[in-house]
Amino acid sequence: MPQIVLAHDRFTDGEAKTAEALIRYASDPVVAVVDRSASIDTAEPVVGAAGREIPVVRDADEALSLDADRLAIGVAPVGGRVPDDWRPDLRAALEEGLDIVSGLHDFLAEDEELAKLARGHGAELHDLRRPPPDQPIYSSQVLDLDATIVLTVGTDCSSGKMTTSVELVRALRDRGVDTAFAATGQTGLMLGADAGVVVDAVAADFVAGWGEKIVLDAHEATGADVIVTEGQGALSHPAYGAVTLGLLHGTSPHACVLCHDETREEKTTTFHEGRRFPVLDPVREWRRLQAVADPVRRPSLAGLSVMNGPLAIPDDHPFADVPQVDVLADGAHRLAAQVEAID
Amino acid sequence: MPQIVLAHDRFTDGEAKTAEALIRYASDPVVAVVDRSASIDTAEPVVGAAGREIPVVRDADEALSLDADRLAIGVAPVGGRVPDDWRPDLRAALEEGLDIVSGLHDFLAEDEELAKLARGHGAELHDLRRPPPDQPIYSSQVLDLDATIVLTVGTDCSSGKMTTSVELVRALRDRGVDTAFAATGQTGLMLGADAGVVVDAVAADFVAGWGEKIVLDAHEATGADVIVTEGQGALSHPAYGAVTLGLLHGTSPHACVLCHDETREEKTTTFHEGRRFPVLDPVREWRRLQAVADPVRRPSLAGLSVMNGPLAIPDDHPFADVPQVDVLADGAHRLAAQVEAID
Known part of the structure; x- marks a missing residue:
């Protein structure tokens, strides 16, 4: 079309x-x-x-x-x-x-x-932003799905989650992995996702339920082995952390890709009288995400997607063994290899 | 009426x-x-x-x-x-x-x-459940408010947050403290709150914005020195944690009261094929809440409100110095004293 x-x-x-x-x-x-x-x-x-x-x-x-x-x-x-x-x-x-x-x-x-x-x-x-009539409550059925679930998360809004998700889907498909894409924003939906919803517009009590539903729907539509879900916001963003947590619980990912803009020092959104909230170091953001992901499923970190980087990672850094990519320059093949290796 | x-x-x-x-x-x-x-x-x-x-x-x-x-x-x-x-x-x-x-x-x-x-x-x-037309984004203005903000949080849904909030308002008023009540559920609104919204029905992106708005509105309506806000859900509840986090960020409390039902072992809500999620130990729930409250404002713990308790607290317990009350039996005066003592 x-x-x-x-x-x-x-x-x-x-x-x-x-x-x-x-x-x-x-x-x-x-x-x-x-x-x-x-x-x-x-x-x-x-x-x-x-x-x-x-x-x-x-x-x-x-x-x-x-x-x-x-x-x-x-x-x-x-x-x-x-x-x-x-x-x-x-x-x-x-x-x-x-x-x-x-x-x-x-x-x-x-x-x-x-x-x-x-x-x-x-x-x-x-x-696309019209809230759908369904009001699904998280049921945990997604924990029984026979597919690998990947969620992109970020240290801020606009840190590359949508782009990373789409590049990861491409790279997995290039490698012959049967992959579906579940979108959570208007752009992802316009791109022809396999399932999705503009999740920031649904009633607050059903964010996790929607996260689960779009993963299940994407699997039902495609039978894919890997479901890549686009994340939203950032857990540590004071205005938008709620949607991030709902998607983390609802999609119940096996692995996450953490998206970060290395030049960004302050959270996006204009706050009262110019107050600023720092963008966290990716290690701190990731630890926080892991702490609240449980009791659903504690995801592994499949990689870092860094815009305007790279992130300096010495040998003794907690992310020393985690692939770091610039998806716009290099694509997401190194992330895809990590995802493919998940049992 | x-x-x-x-x-x-x-x-x-x-x-x-x-x-x-x-x-x-x-x-x-x-x-x-x-x-x-x-x-x-x-x-x-x-x-x-x-x-x-x-x-x-x-x-x-x-x-x-x-x-x-x-x-x-x-x-x-x-x-x-x-x-x-x-x-x-x-x-x-x-x-x-x-x-x-x-x-x-x-x-x-x-x-x-x-x-x-x-x-x-x-x-x-x-x-009461009709979503209001406003879509307030968290602005951080609440951090400048000249009032003490208290939020009730819980280890599960239906663990006494609404009752504790109302009892705390009563107890503070009994002590002569000028106190307002901000409601987040239908019952709280019916009770004649000073401000409020059925927060689980608003669009997901605005949960924190609504948390902030009802605190500011309650203060504007009353000029009260203390604003008690009713919490929802539980951070660790897989279906409803998103709303909890949005309220924690949005209301930006100086102190929380943690509500717990000592006989409850599993989270409420019926999950797929009877899967169960444990109610966390209050200490674990509280640590998790503190970890994600920052970067907004890290609240202190004003007390424990325990139904069907008491919670066993030996001398070396992390909550050894925290007041524990059964608000239905004893009211919330010991919690109110803690709140009154906050600078």
Whole structure:
């Protein structure tokens, strides 16, 4: 299902994570990026070789000659609302019968104008952040699953968990390992995950239940031997640690990959009056994760995924025997080898 | 606002926690309990002296002569739906213009018949479990609050956190300490909290934000020197630990009271094929809570609230100097003294 990616005003400044990931990883090809303020002809300057054949155009009209079936929203505007100056593009896409996939907090299907246009042109509006009606409670059934479960965890938000998950899935498949991907955020879902949910939007009591369910669903859909699940947040993040813990308990991983940005000193999110919370040393973050993972299943550490690294690891460091990779530069094959070796 | 409490079929078997708490603690007097299968004349056999003057009747009609303004639903039916055989009572109450307060998962305001009756008779339907529209992100503003914050935590669900919170508020007020109560569950909200939210129903990413908000709101509403917040779940509960961690971070307590049922060996909730998760020793649970509370604020332990105890504490026990109380038997004055002593 060829798709157009909408990324107004932010494609070239590194703030369109979803757009970049769709170009790099989506099983559905990206045929154009829409950004009215970008002054580049193709996506190559942003994402490298993967973007060489993908034109960057000023509005959806320009992209519609390219025979897409879908428009994906590839940036997250502040507040999660639909900016008014996106409406001409969304209207144009719907009038051509394209579906729209959105991870915005505001639901497109509840926007009268867009919903009416979609109905009139046989197009579908997919609001990925809409909480599903199920309210699964963690049952521990996942502990009986005959598959190896891997969860990415991080020392902060935006430390590479989604990218590492996708690269790990690729690397395992390259090695011939039957692997499924369970997504927990909008980008992962847009990439064509085998199962998933935008877990930060579900009712708080069911985070662990959802973590378990998407692992079980991904296995049921594929029968894969390895289930890679995308993590969220960081256990030590004061605003978002709850979701991290729920996924750690719910997915009950055999192994984790710890994601870390070596240049990041403070937790993301803007706090009151500029208060700062430090990004923990990866060893401390990992010990804390292990301490609370039990009583479900205590995971091993399959590797470190470090952005802007490497992390300095002397011979006597607790992680001296743990593979460290930069997945964007080198892929995740060394992580995949570790995962494959898990009994 | 005098209230009738509906507790069909479960008032006498100890399964109507909300009803019992309303009788014991609500600032709004309970004028009758409705339970068609109870064969007692007053609530005294269930709740002791506090129930001596409260008749137990078979249906709402019998209670309506007692001049209530409100009917509160005091039991949680399996699945959270409105049982059909409750409808005559709900109808009778609405036809008399009584408001209904409900913590059910199913929202009464979305029930056509009940919503229409309420409109027709000027009655209000309060669905406490409906997620509020706000989505507050933890900001750390709570760390600047000029008040002592206390959070109850537990080794399991249903280990006395709500009761301990309410008893602690009472005891502090008895001692002349200006104290506010922030509730996190339906019962606490029905009791007339100074602020609160049914936190297990909010979107997962905002649990910590809500924890912070209800503490700030309770302080803003009262200016109290101490804010007691009701906890939920248990950090080590595989299904519900996420909400516990979000509240620990979000409320950023100076001190916690750890609640424990000395006879409970396994975590509540029915797991797959009877799998069991042990209730941790309180010392282990507390160490785990302390390990993940930082980087926000590392709380002290103000005391142990033990049901069906006491917990055996020899002189060399890590909790040897920590007060241990049975709040239902003795109240929370020894806990209150500890809280009052916090700088």
